[in-house]
Amino acid sequence: MKTSALILMLASYITVTAVTIYFFIMVLKTPHKPEEGEEHIPEVKSFDVT
Amino acid sequence: MTKHNESWGSRVGLVLAMAGNAVGLGNFLRFPVQAIQNGGGSFIIPYLVCFLLMGLPLLFVEWSMGRFGGRFGHHSTPFILDSMSKQRFWKYIGVFGIFTNLAVAAYYCYLESWTLAYIYHSVVGTFSPMDQTQVSSFFDNYTDITTSTTGIPYEAVIFWLLCLFLNTYILSRGLSGGVEKVAKIGMPLLILFGIILAIKAVTLKAGSEGAINDGTVGLDYLWTPDLKSIWNPTVWLAAAGQIFFTLSVGMGSIQCYASYLRSRDDIALNAMSAGWMNEFVEVVLGGSIVISITVGYFGIEGMTNLVSQVGGLGLGFRTLPYLFQQWGPILAVVAGIFWFGLLFFAGITSSLAMGTPFMGFLRDEFGMSREKAAWSFGLFILILGAPAVFFFKQGVFDEFDYWAGTVSLVVFALFEIILFAWVFGMEKGWAEITSGADIKVPRIFKFIIKFITPLLLGAVFIGSLPGIWDKLTADTNGAVIFGRFLLLGVWTGIAVMVYIAYRKRVKEGRFTS
Numbered sequence: 001m002k003t004s005a006l007i008l009m010l011a012s013y014i015t016v017t018a019v020t021i022y023f024f025i026m027v028l029k030t031p032h033k034p035e036e037g038e039e040h041i042p043e044v045k046s047f048d049v050t
Numbered sequence: 051m052t053k054h055n056e057s058w059g060s061r062v063g064l065v066l067a068m069a070g071n072a073v074g075l076g077n078f079l080r081f082p083v084q085a086i087q088n089g090g091g092s093f094i095i096p097y098l099v100c101f102l103l104m105g106l107p108l109l110f111v112e113w114s115m116g117r118f119g120g121r122f123g124h125h126s127t128p129f130i131l132d133s134m135s136k137q138r139f140w141k142y143i144g145v146f147g148i149f150t151n152l153a154v155a156a157y158y159c160y161l162e163s164w165t166l167a168y169i170y171h172s173v174v175g176t177f178s179p180m181d182q183t184q185v186s187s188f189f190d191n192y193t194d195i196t197t198s199t200t201g202i203p204y205e206a207v208i209f210w211l212l213c214l215f216l217n218t219y220i221l222s223r224g225l226s227g228g229v230e231k232v233a234k235i236g237m238p239l240l241i242l243f244g245i246i247l248a249i250k251a252v253t254l255k256a257g258s259e260g261a262i263n264d265g266t267v268g269l270d271y272l273w274t275p276d277l278k279s280i281w282n283p284t285v286w287l288a289a290a291g292q293i294f295f296t297l298s299v300g301m302g303s304i305q306c307y308a309s310y311l312r313s314r315d316d317i318a319l320n321a322m323s324a325g326w327m328n329e330f331v332e333v334v335l336g337g338s339i340v341i342s343i344t345v346g347y348f349g350i351e352g353m354t355n356l357v358s359q360v361g362g363l364g365l366g367f368r369t370l371p372y373l374f375q376q377w378g379p380i381l382a383v384v385a386g387i388f389w390f391g392l393l394f395f396a397g398i399t400s401s402l403a404m405g406t407p408f409m410g411f412l413r414d415e416f417g418m419s420r421e422k423a424a425w426s427f428g429l430f431i432l433i434l435g436a437p438a439v440f441f442f443k444q445g446v447f448d449e450f451d452y453w454a455g456t457v458s459l460v461v462f463a464l465f466e467i468i469l470f471a472w473v474f475g476m477e478k479g480w481a482e483i484t485s486g487a488d489i490k491v492p493r494i495f496k497f498i499i500k501f502i503t504p505l506l507l508g509a510v511f512i513g514s515l516p517g518i519w520d521k522l523t524a525d526t527n528g529a530v531i532f533g534r535f536l537l538l539g540v541w542t543g544i545a546v547m548v549y550i551a552y553r554k555r556v557k558e559g560r561f562t563s
Contacts, residue, residue: 001266005273008091012098012273013334020330023323027065030488033314 056125056413056420057310059226061320067225067233068307068324069331070399072298073240075161077332077396079362081292082272082341086357088288089279090272094333096280096289100506101329104290107495107503108299108463109325111470113317114482116308125309125410127302128548131466134474141548143469146462147302148407149541152427153454154301155217155404156435157447160206162397163213164367165390167192167205172386176200177371178379185372186360193442210439211432217398218428221405222421225310229402236395237327243388243395244335250377250385251342260376261346268345268353272337287513290506295456296332297325300463303403306410318487331396339389340365347373366393415551434540437533444529452521453537460514464507471500 001009058064085093119130127147131140171177176199177185191197195206202208220228254265279285298304308317344353344365360368366389374385408430409423418426438447470479480496555561 001270002274004275005091005270008094008275009269009273012094016326016329016333020323020326023319023326024065026319026488027061027323030061030316030319032061033316033486 056225057312059230063226063230063234064307064311065320065323065327066237067229067399067403068304068320069327070233070237070395071303071307071403072296072324072328072400073237073331073396074296074298074400075165075363075366075393075396076295077328077336078244078339078393079336079366081296081332081336083357083362083365084288084292085272085337086341086354088285089276089282091275092277092280093285093289094273095275096286097292100286100290100293101325103498103502104506105293105297105299106322106325107499108294108467109297109304109321110318110483110491110495111467111479111499111503112299112304113308113321114479115466115470116305117311117313117315117317118482119305120309120311121313123414125306125414126407127305127462127466128411128551129414130305130309131469132552134469137473138552140469140473141552142545143462143465144302145541145545145548146458146465147305148411148544149537150301150454150458150462151303151404151407152430152434152544153450153458153537153540155401155427155431157438157450157455158397158401158404159213159217159431159435160210160439160442160447162394162401163206163209164192165394165397166213167209168367168371168390169387169394170209171199172371172374172383172390175379175383177386178375178382180372180375182369182372186364186368188371189364189368195440195442207439210435213398214428214432214435217401217405217431218424220398220402221409221427222424224420225406229406232402233399236399240392240395240399241331241335243392244331244339247385247388247392248335248338248342251339251346254342254346256346259378262349263346265342265346267350268342269338271345271350271353272341287510290510291513294459294463294510297328298400298403300459300461300466301404302407302462306407307403309410314486316486316488318483318491319489322489340370343373344369347376411547411551415547415554434536437529437536441529441533444527446529446533449530449533450537453534457514457518460507460511464504464511467499467504467507471504476500 115130115134119125119133122129122133124130124133126144128141128144131144132138134140177188180188188199192199192206195204198205220232222228252265252269254261254263256262256264294300311317340362341353344356348356356365356369370389371386374382374389377385405424405427408427409420412418412423412426413420438450476496476499479499483495484491
């Protein structure tokens with residue numbers, strides 16, 4: 001392959017692949033946002049009052 | 051307002067379904083041909099610039115319009131658009147967002163059924179004793195529905211009905227139970243098949259398996275920059291057009307999928323991820339398979355002749371099945387399954403997306419159950435698709451593709467960007483895009499969406515006007531004219547349904563926003 005073609009091809013392939021993987025990993029890693037009313041309510045410790 | 055409990059099962063499922071909606075047969079068959087016809091390696095520069103200036107902004111706009119409309123219980127574009135403006139005519143512009151999906155699905159399901167048929171023929175070895183001319187004429191015989199290639203009468207019609215049934219059944223299972231499951235299986239398999247075929251194509255060796263060139267010769271031709279063409283406006287128009295069609299923007303299906311998001315869900319990262327996944331499939335996989343294999347066997351001149359004679363679709367269905375036979379009987383079957391399998395997954399993930407806006411409209415406005423709405427879609431496509439199947443040779447298929455798959459997309463996208471940036475207002479629009487965002491969206495996109503994207507879309511629209519004029523003034527046959535009026539009738543019919551739905555809303559005291 002000609003050097004100019006190889007450089008352009010590799011630059012395009014690497015950029016597109018890297019950005020695709022980066023955003024997809026972000027999608028996988030970002031924690032789920034609870035919907036309103038679905039928020040986690042911490043458990044209240046009960047005390048023995050007897 | 052009719053509420054239904056449809057929602058996405060997982061974020062990954064949504065992103066894969068959105069990417070599947072965008073990834074279609076054009077990623078593998080249209081992109082490489084466009085690149086070759088527009089300066090080879092130089093095409094990629096305007097192509098990626100248009101992706102940043104038009105593709106990504108339109109994705110942001112359509113995702114946020116969908117989520118915004120979904121908040122009011124709208125799952126199709128007529129009332130999504132209506133909820134964004136006080137002017138009542140916008141709901142009739144939104145008709146395009148249902149019309150395009152129905153009209154494209156009408157011929158696209160037929161195209162999808164070819165891939166199923168070709169998988170079958172690859173497995174049973176139909177192509178193995180054939181020479182290049184015979185494989186090419188096999189396609190003509192197949193699409194001439196009266197000629198049977200398997201002994202089954204009306205084979206093409208049977209595969210088409212099978213494909214329609216499959217689409218309808220999956221849609222009747224709902225978003226998380228049907229569409230999302232197909233995307234989760236189909237997209238990884240598509241990428242896997244694509245990577246394997248791309249490696250095989252690029253590593254072809256001259257003198258081995260009948261090849262006359264290394265696979266890299268095709269890549270060299272495709273990627274060598276012709277720097278003169280980068281200043282040619284036609285190349286920029288072609289690049290903008292390719293970005294536009296590859297991302298499935300201007301259809302109304304993205305808004306529909308996004309309308310099932312919750313109000314706090316992210317759209318910026320999701321849109322980025324789905325958009326870039328489409329680019330990976332198109333540039334890396336689509337750019338490596340067809341041209342490398344075709345140049346490997348026919349040389350550059352042979353490949354360019356084939357492209358001008360049969361186009362990208364011809365390369366995929368008339369040429370590759372013959373070239374796979376050069377790899378030996380087992381590899382030929384495997385390559386056939388992988389190639390037509392990936393085209394099938396690319397097709398079905400798109401056609402499923404085309405079904406959801408019409409279903410959403412029927413469910414929202416007429417209270418239909420999911421199953422009834424899905425079967426109504428199937429029946430509609432059966433009726434509307436029949437002329438494209440039975441009058442394929444007369445050009446009805448191409449006519450549908452031109453008006454619904456090309457012109458309608460540009461018109462709708464131009465209207466929706468004006469609505470979003472200038473009527474709804476960029477401040478509110480920007481707040482919608484960034485609300486709940488899991489990434490920081492660069493503020494430059496605010497300027498791009500308001501000024502650059504409408505200008506680029508306007509240029510694409512103006513650039514397509516001479517073609518529209520030529521199409522309207524050219525001599526044509528009765529079947530094509532019938533197809534044209536049928537499409538007009540479909541658009542009008544949907545507009546009437548929107549009017550009835552609107553009157554129903556007014557009567558019942560339901561508001562659109």
